[in-house]
Amino acid sequence: xxxxxxxxxxxxxxxxxxxxxxxxxxxxxxxxxxxxxxxxxxxxxxxxxxxxxxxxxxxxxxxxxxxxxxxxxxxxxxxxxxxxxxxxxxxxxxxxxxxxxxxxxxxxxxxxxxxxxxxxxxxxxxxxxxxxxxxxxxxxxxxxxxxxxxxxxxxxxxxxxxxxxxxxxxxxxxxxxxxxxxxxxxxxxxxxxxxxxxxxxxxxxxxxxxxxxxxxxxxxxxxxxxxxxxxxxxxxxxxxxxxxxxxxxxxxxxxxxxxxxxxxxxxxxxxxxxxxxxxxxxxxxxxxxxxxxxxxxxxxxxxxxxxxxxxxxxxxxxxxxxxxxxxxxxxxx
Amino acid sequence: xxxxxxxxxxxxxxxxxxxxxxxxxxxxxxxxxxxxxxxxxxxxxxxxxxxxxxxxxxxxxxxxxxxxxxxxxxxxxxxxxxxxxxxxxxxxxxxxxxxxxxxxxxxxxxxxxxxxxxxxxxxxxxxxxxxxxxxxxxxxxxxxxxxxxxxxxxxxxxxxxxxxxxxxxxxxxxxxxxxxxxxxxxxxxxxxxxxxxxxxxxxxxxxxxxxxxxxxxxxxxxxxxxxxxxxxxxxxxxxxxxxxxxxxxxxxxxxxxxxxxxxxxxxxxxxxxxxxxxxxxxxxxxxxxxxxxxxxxxxxxxxxxxxxxxxxxxxxxxxxxxxxxxxxxxxxxx
Numbered sequence: 001x002x003x004x005x006x007x008x009x010x011x012x013x014x015x016x017x018x019x020x021x022x023x024x025x026x027x028x029x030x031x032x033x034x035x036x037x038x039x040x041x042x043x044x045x046x047x048x049x050x051x052x053x054x055x056x057x058x059x060x061x062x063x064x065x066x067x068x069x070x071x072x073x074x075x076x077x078x079x080x081x082x083x084x085x086x087x088x089x090x091x092x093x094x095x096x097x098x099x100x101x102x103x104x105x106x107x108x109x110x111x112x113x114x115x116x117x118x119x120x121x122x123x124x125x126x127x128x129x130x131x132x133x134x135x136x137x138x139x140x141x142x143x144x145x146x147x148x149x150x151x152x153x154x155x156x157x158x159x160x161x162x163x164x165x166x167x168x169x170x171x172x173x174x175x176x177x178x179x180x181x182x183x184x185x186x187x188x189x190x191x192x193x194x195x196x197x198x199x200x201x202x203x204x205x206x207x208x209x210x211x212x213x214x215x216x217x218x219x220x221x222x223x224x225x226x227x228x229x230x231x232x233x234x235x236x237x238x239x240x241x242x243x244x245x246x247x248x249x250x251x252x253x254x255x256x257x258x259x260x261x262x263x264x265x266x267x268x269x270x271x272x273x274x275x276x277x278x279x280x281x282x283x284x285x286x287x288x289x290x291x292x293x294x295x296x297x298x299x300x301x302x303x304x305x306x307x308x309x310x311x312x313x314x315x316x317x318x319x320x321x322x323x324x325x326x327x328x329x330x331x332x333x
Numbered sequence: 334x335x336x337x338x339x340x341x342x343x344x345x346x347x348x349x350x351x352x353x354x355x356x357x358x359x360x361x362x363x364x365x366x367x368x369x370x371x372x373x374x375x376x377x378x379x380x381x382x383x384x385x386x387x388x389x390x391x392x393x394x395x396x397x398x399x400x401x402x403x404x405x406x407x408x409x410x411x412x413x414x415x416x417x418x419x420x421x422x423x424x425x426x427x428x429x430x431x432x433x434x435x436x437x438x439x440x441x442x443x444x445x446x447x448x449x450x451x452x453x454x455x456x457x458x459x460x461x462x463x464x465x466x467x468x469x470x471x472x473x474x475x476x477x478x479x480x481x482x483x484x485x486x487x488x489x490x491x492x493x494x495x496x497x498x499x500x501x502x503x504x505x506x507x508x509x510x511x512x513x514x515x516x517x518x519x520x521x522x523x524x525x526x527x528x529x530x531x532x533x534x535x536x537x538x539x540x541x542x543x544x545x546x547x548x549x550x551x552x553x554x555x556x557x558x559x560x561x562x563x564x565x566x567x568x569x570x571x572x573x574x575x576x577x578x579x580x581x582x583x584x585x586x587x588x589x590x591x592x593x594x595x596x597x598x599x600x601x602x603x604x605x606x607x608x609x610x611x612x613x614x615x616x617x618x619x620x621x622x623x624x625x626x627x628x629x630x631x632x633x634x635x636x637x638x639x640x641x642x643x644x645x646x647x648x649x650x651x652x653x654x655x656x657x658x659x660x661x662x663x664x665x666x667x
Binding site for chain 1 (some may be wrong): 386409411413423425426428429430431439440441442443445446447448449458460462463464465466474484485486488489490491492493495549558559560561562563569570634635638639641642644
């Protein structure tokens with residue numbers, strides 16, 4: 001049984017890219033009791049360390065930032081004009097509930113006279129119930145960011161919620177970190193600013209100089225009606241990444257993960273993500289380079305506020321991350 | 334603010350897509366019955382609450398209680414559920430939504446991404462994920478014909494509220510508030526109509542049965558006070574709108590004058606509505622040998638989405654105007 005309250009808490013913590021402090025505090029509260037050391041680096045990455053005896057370092061990374069909208073202007077009637085933080089579809093963003101860090105709530109709409117076909121971030125706006133610039137500026141400042149609201153919807157084995165990307169992986173890393181027994185130094189790194197270009201993971205990996213990095217993120221799937229073909233299915237296990245836009249995972253790393261899974265009977269699938277990058281790539285090229293791989297949780301409807309996962313895949317990811325940490329031999333050059 | 338928030342929330346939350354209004358009918362009935370002499374439903378499913386007067390005249394209010402929604406059209410072998418919409422809903426607004434079925438099941442919507450975009454994926458290229466992997470699993474959750482609506486939150490933003498189904502539950506709640514507070518010499522009929530969103534099907538049979546001296550339809554109306562909106566003088570926070578025209582009615586001058594007069598006497602600010610949509614006011618006008626018919630509308634932004642937004646001040650002034658209308662001794666003459 002997974003820790004549902006922890007998952008809900010982690011899913012709902014505010015933390016758009018570059019504004020991850022609240023999410024970092026929430027995650028810290030869950031990992032600190034199990035860590036020898038917990039700290040934030042200069043970029044804001046949260047790093048929890050559990051010391052081992054082998055002299056080797058294994059790093060796990062899951063990004064804690066989330067996509068959202070940033071206020072670029074407040075007009076004279078109190079409407080907020082916004083731009084995207086990360087990959088946000090402007091049409092999907094219409095008629096949504098949003099929330100700011102200070103609790104201010106609003107709804108989105110667009111300039112209808114131009115028609116939906118011309119909807120871009122420039123014609124989207126946020127209504128926070130204000131009638132003037134002054135009234136709105138008292139609640140929200142230019143540069144403030146909002147995130148999309150939504151519910152935790154349980155549907156059999158599946159759960160739908162905003163921000164499964166990548167809080168489901170943060171929760172998986174928390175669960176694994178709590179229970180893992182490793183001979184190595186384990187670094188659980190909750191990275192910042194992944195959604196705006198994998199900006200946090202590289203500096204963290206540079207500082208840690210791990211023998212191997214395993215990222216944990218979400219990946220797409222091919223089991224919804226009439227979608228682009230992809231072998232990944234919900235409910236068939238965590239994935240072992242072969243490739244995405246940011247990385248080609250070394251064969252040695254993939255074999256390491258597959259063996260760790262097979263030894264323990266953990267269900268896994270092969271994953272090739274046609275488009276989209278992950279911290280896996282940023283960590284691979286940090287410093288003099290490091291072995292880097294990725295375990296993903298298959299997710300439907302990524303970057304919409306109804307991202308959907310299968311609890312069995314989540315549990316498989318937890319088991320696989322723990323298994324990787326418990327392997328005595330790490331991949332060697 | 335003094336309005337009955339719990340009552341409004343209960344009425345907003347009740348299920349009532351077109352032709353599937355049982356949930357909302359029961360909810361409204363429970364709230365209005367203590368203030369009515371008689372409450373009954375007709376064959377259409379309209380809920381009618383009556384408060385008797387002494388003048389021998391009848392004033393009727395038509396307030397639709399149905400909401401935009403969906404019916405399950407089919408369930409695929411893959412366990413994905415296909416819907417058909419009820420009422421006018423922009424296809425793109427239907428994508429990536431949480432929906433709630435009448436039986437309590439929940440699901441999320443998406444579209445066929447291989448050859449469609451958010452803009453080209455009509456309702457037939459969309460599907461609901463209810464968490465099932467096979468047809469059998471899905472059929473254990475929902476059946477073909479099951480009714481569904483958008484899930485939404487009750488979002489308070491200063492004097493504003495955002496929620497799905499404010500069209501037209503805000504007016505259903507206003508009618509309950511009117512029944513609680515009103516004084517009238519006339520027989521007052523509050524008719525909560527069915528199937529307005531699919532072509533105003535419930536109001537006319539109800540009017541035929543009631544045969545009122547005057548009908549006032551209470552509904553919502555779009556505003557022109559958002560960025561890049563089509564021209565529309567109605568704004569939020571400036572009071573209820575007196576209907577002059579919509580696509581199915583040009584309101585008789587004597588009815589407009591009657592409403593203006595009632596508002597002025599009670600010192601209520603009002604606006605004028607020229608709406609590009611339709612309401613129950615039109616079909617009622619042409620019922621039987623014809624009925625004097627007009628409308629009072631609550632300004633509303635983002636119509637037919639899960640974030641429909643109203644101003645509580647407009648809601649409260651609408652309740653005051655409704656009370657002022659039934660307090661008038663003389664109804665319009667022709």
